[in-house]
Amino acid sequence: MPVPNPRLRRERIILQGETPNPINLPPGCRFHPRCPIAQPHCQQTDPGWRKIEPLHFAACHEV
Numbered sequence: 444m445p446v447p448n449p450r451l452r453r454e455r456i457i458l459q460g461e462t463p464n465p466i467n468l469p470p471g472c473r474f475h476p477r478c479p480i481a482q483p484h485c486q487q488t489d490p491g492w493r494k495i496e497p498l499h500f501a502a503c504h505e506v
Contacts, residue, residue: 472504480505 460477463469469476475485482505490504 472502 456479458477458479463473463476469486471487472478472481472485472490475481478485485504488504490502492500492502493506495501495506
């Protein structure tokens, strides 16, 4: 596995909105209220984990 380079920097993404209450999560994807690429179906269906590449998984409908 490659070692991360601490000198490489990415532009930080500042998420808008409030972090959901963990006791009362929103329906569907729990991240959809803050997600910049959320679609209407994200509000209804919780995404499952999908393999993006070896040892890299994502739980997103849009990935």
